[in-house]
Amino acid sequence: MDFALTEEQLMLQESIGGYLRSACPLDSVREATEVGTTHVPKIAAGLAELGAAGILIPEELGGVGMGFLEAALISEALGSVIAPVSFVASSVMAPVALLGAGSQDQRERWLPRVASGEVLIGVGISEHIGRRETDGIFADDDTLTGKAMFVLDGMDADTLLVADNEAQLYLVQASDVTRNKLKTIDRTRSVAEIVLDQTSAEILPGSVNNRKHLNDMVNAGRVMLAADTLGAAGTMLEQAIEYAKERRQFNRVIGSFQAVKHMCSEMAADLEPCRSLVWYAAHAIRAIPDEATLMACHAKAHLAETGRFVARKATEVHGGMGFTDLLGLHYWFKRIGFDRQLLGAPEVVREEAAVAQGWI
Amino acid sequence: MDFALTEEQLMLQESIGGYLRSACPLDSVREATEVGTTHVPKIAAGLAELGAAGILIPEELGGVGMGFLEAALISEALGSVIAPVSFVASSVMAPVALLGAGSQDQRERWLPRVASGEVLIGVGISEHIGRRETDGIFADDDTLTGKAMFVLDGMDADTLLVADNEAQLYLVQASDVTRNKLKTIDRTRSVAEIVLDQTSAEILPGSVNNRKHLNDMVNAGRVMLAADTLGAAGTMLEQAIEYAKERRQFNRVIGSFQAVKHMCSEMAADLEPCRSLVWYAAHAIRAIPDEATLMACHAKAHLAETGRFVARKATEVHGGMGFTDLLGLHYWFKRIGFDRQLLGAPEVVREEAAVAQGWI
């Protein structure tokens, strides 16, 4: 019975966190977003060197062969510094699909290049969480036709992983599709709309008539977004506490006012248990598969709610300065907002949690 | 354009309020609830003299012929002092039904006695808001068989107004039915379960194949419960403010602590607009019938939510003393809790509001 990080996990956390703190200060985030970059090669290369890109990929395929808890720690670290790099889709969701449903050949072809950072794979499956407009992809022989919206890490990817209307998974080349950037509130992330028109596609054979792999991918992605929010909200809370200790009004530091102090305490009290929920949900993916879906749903939904609360209150603690671009607090605010809506907004995800435990 | 009480309404409010403050102090509420009285004849007689029992009943039938806003002011005053007297069912819901659907003969037979306080009419229609267990009443010739739960003012009534499964309304004599007291958290109110077994009943002819009168009755009852909550919550807020001004801790009156001050401000800010909502909903019943159902639903649901918030926060402001019986604060707390659940808990009532505006 040891509900804690191992020495190895703590070291990983420290190495990734330390690297990101120096490689990815707010100024470099600003710079990247101003020129429209959502995947800064230099930062990504450093992360790949530390094993982040291949975190889930077995050593024999060029990765470091760690688990989802390690991946969640990386995601949290990325959220902490709002890093403009692809991770959730390319380094977690796509490897889950390839490892679970890919052929030996496919794994060998793609995963070493993902692990090295040479290839990025975007993931477009949002219509399986909630279908909008006319999106949806249909297979015909070896081609796909249709549209996928909200393709995660979509603009930076070389290769795209999509699902047809029966949840079968395919790889297509980004160069073979029409791809439109969707502008969102979070400029550190890229999402794309892609249009396929008899585009040649390579099916992952394990996904034929088997929805499991899509579900596994969604579970993993949700836990990663929850971890990202944990990181981002953690930073916002830290910044609020720091500000409350320094900013003076009415001849006192504002943190000595009960109203401000209690906002900080409420944030901390709501956020701290989230860490344990994310850890458990990440751990459960492999170790307690019966609970994986339920816990992924709860991690996603609960972090979305707590994240929203922290994002708002931390901004309030900063007063007007929190509302300006000067401190850059809004980058975290928006990243939390993005994480909330992607792969299912809370009400949608909670309803899936009801299904997962047989309530409906 | 005059969204305010008239001189006459202010006088009514003052006369009823003044009477209740002297006739119904907390000690008399305690005394009544300890012996199990939910309709104290002396208080009721004084109210009847001031016109409360016949507030909606036309002058030619012995009442004072006023409107729903006046009735709401009385209900609010009763909630303020948590008066142990029947009002919502006997003086509002039953007269609405009799005036709307009763024959001339029925009105003349019952309403003068209601107005004088000689007769109390309980109302049992809860299965039309949400049916539980095996309740429901079925008509056969001039008799009724079945069960009604949560009959409002039910134990003190001489006569009972019930609805059959087609929402047709009937009067039955309390002495002809089996009646069981249901113990609730709020000892200032009576609700009963009644069992009818081929009990002779007198139909209100206007209700034959016409659900309107049941709806009108429910709308009026909901506005009255909302007004009752407004009164009870108003008193809790006042008590909290008084306590915050007097109680000292850490060498200061606690009202000077931001945490306590803000709780009071939040209560006031949430509660004050409720007054306008209740006024409007009461006014709309007659003056803007198209909006009557929607506004009654919103008044009921929104006051339930705000009432819960105030009940809780006012108790918190009192610290441990709020949790004891010593100050009697819990009488108001429980009355607000009772009002919340009767005639539809908030979620149920809001769904009706959706129907009322054609959303579903």
Place this chain on the structure above:
Amino acid sequence: MDLAYSPEYEQYRMEVRQFLDANRDQSPPPYGRGNGDGKARDWQKLLIENGYAARTIPKEYGGFGGEPDILKSHIIAQEFASAGVRPGHSGDNRLVPTVLELGTEDQKQWLVPPTVRGDMIWCQGYSEPGSGSDLASLSTRAIVDGDDFVINGQKIWTSGAQHADMIFCLVRTEPDAPKHQGISYLVFSMDTPGIEVRPLVTMTGEATFNEVFFTDVRVPKHQIIGNRGEGWFVANNTLKHEREGLGDPNQAENRFREIVDLMQRETMDSNRLIDNPTYRDRLLSLQGRMLAMKFNGMRVLTSQIKEEEPGLPRWIIKLQGCELNHQMAAMAIDSMGELGILYDDGPYLRDQGRWQQRYMMDLGLIIGGGTAQIQKNMIGERALGLPKEPKFEKPLN
């Protein structure tokens, strides 16, 4: 309770409508600033002549010179809004009343007529980086040098500074006086040498506000409104006017209609969003709050018509109204799912991205113009009579 308007006011409403029908061709676009090509100036002139703008400002200072009549003002606002026509203005609703009440005759002649015409645009120089909630601690200094004040310091949250002709500004003129007593209220041209305006970008990505820097800005001594050291009290009028606009229940009602429309229009898995019971219930909770605020607004309006102090119902408007707007935006975003994160532009953006924009802007309003915390202090102390926090003589911590 009588929600109808008397025949006199119904008649007035008809007049306004007839005016709008007859003249709307001459109106400039609904939104905009300044007099632009002159169309806006002509429009404002026409409105003043007809009593639809600057209604209560005396004729000698360029207004219509009417008696205050809140119901007429309300009718004008409603009719212009529902016709989608740009309303007139009364100059600057913070500056003009202040000058009319406390300015010299010269100042009134100098400042009010061009302001009312729309030829003199103002910005407000109150807040400073170091004095947000604690406005009276401001540190921009003005030192007397000959016939001038010489100003050095910095202001923030100055909306419209880049377009303004003039600024009304609080500066510390008596550094040794207690903090509320050392402030003066100055007015001066934004063209005065030594003023630098830097746009202040907010989280919405727009530069609605500015920082304004003063370096040896010379302002003639007579450009003070009220006495030296009394600026804090002069400004309090202005602050009161500013706060009233925030949390307007009519705005909340309009936004509520928009969100219902969105949820009836938009689908997910082929179901309308409003058919999702969880979203619907949340929408209905917001409707209950919106209605309560709407009727509360009618109650406040009634008090104002009767020249009674509205008290608590008015004190709470900003706190509750801004929060309600924020919650409506949050609900819209949530129900849209992934579509809710879209921003700026693009083919799938709903309602021009307004909901995200409002979600952030409303948070800014919750913080600005007196944070929610300060609002709660004020409600507690002024409306409920709770004691203030004890003061400290010396800086602590």
Place this chain on the structure above:
Amino acid sequence: MDLAYSPEYEQYRMEVRQFLDANRDQSPPPYGRGNGDGKARDWQKLLIENGYAARTIPKEYGGFGGEPDILKSHIIAQEFASAGVRPGHSGDNRLVPTVLELGTEDQKQWLVPPTVRGDMIWCQGYSEPGSGSDLASLSTRAIVDGDDFVINGQKIWTSGAQHADMIFCLVRTEPDAPKHQGISYLVFSMDTPGIEVRPLVTMTGEATFNEVFFTDVRVPKHQIIGNRGEGWFVANNTLKHEREGLGDPNQAENRFREIVDLMQRETMDSNRLIDNPTYRDRLLSLQGRMLAMKFNGMRVLTSQIKEEEPGLPRWIIKLQGCELNHQMAAMAIDSMGELGILYDDGPYLRDQGRWQQRYMMDLGLIIGGGTAQIQKNMIGERALGLPKEPKFEKPLN
């Protein structure tokens, strides 16, 4: 992360289970107080002998004398709970550790063994009507008269005072010292002349607590634990132990199961409550919070096993856990509609009226044992390092 128990502990768990299987016939009813007919005394004795009660209390004072092992304690608690068997106790978890740490040898011999056996039942005399959150301002006085302290004053919130044999009590012995330094910690029999116990009825209708009045109560001077004037510091240990129990995540998880059961069982208009999407969504939100608190509890337990200070995850348990319980009760009441108001007894009462009872009791816990406001002060100051409110020398307002 390894959620399994090591073979050693799995083995221990099996031993506990075997013990329970073999001996459960001898256990008294699951709940109850004192030793009653002796069955409870025998049971406690058996548990101590086997190391399932008073595990870490030294043998010479009547305990089992085992090494502290949080995981074993946890396993014992889990197994007794899931078997529905009355667990043993360690005397009084506030008094016993205090006496063992700070008492004299005589005091240990006198107080600990009978307490551990269950023959000496304690109540706590800390809170006073005038000193709730500000406990250190207590005013019950003890004056030295010969070899005795003579106590006058009043305590409140004294749970179990009507059944207790003894009280441990804070009294002011040095009225002129600063308020934290004038307090002493006394222990004495509840049979001492001059003590009057009056039941304190709460909003639930039950008298869970009491008021205790002292009139010239004489207590021998040697019945003090620690030094004169150091009672505040003696008591802090005890307070720490008391607070830990509140907000227990295992309790929240059990209650969550109950509410799911209720909502799957109960119907309205022939639909199960859990089939109402709005209630279901609310239930799921609560589940998310409950799970977060459950796993947070596992994290705290892990820290304790490793003898690390758990920090923030532990500080927040009371605040969050009590609130969660309160919200679950509110949800249960709401979903039951009219059934939710039933209380006391009656044919339609669901779950014995527990939800209403809990709704009120949990609010009492939010207020008691340090109100939510005091909890937030503590989290802010001790866990987050925010500065305290400035102190005032003189009473203000």
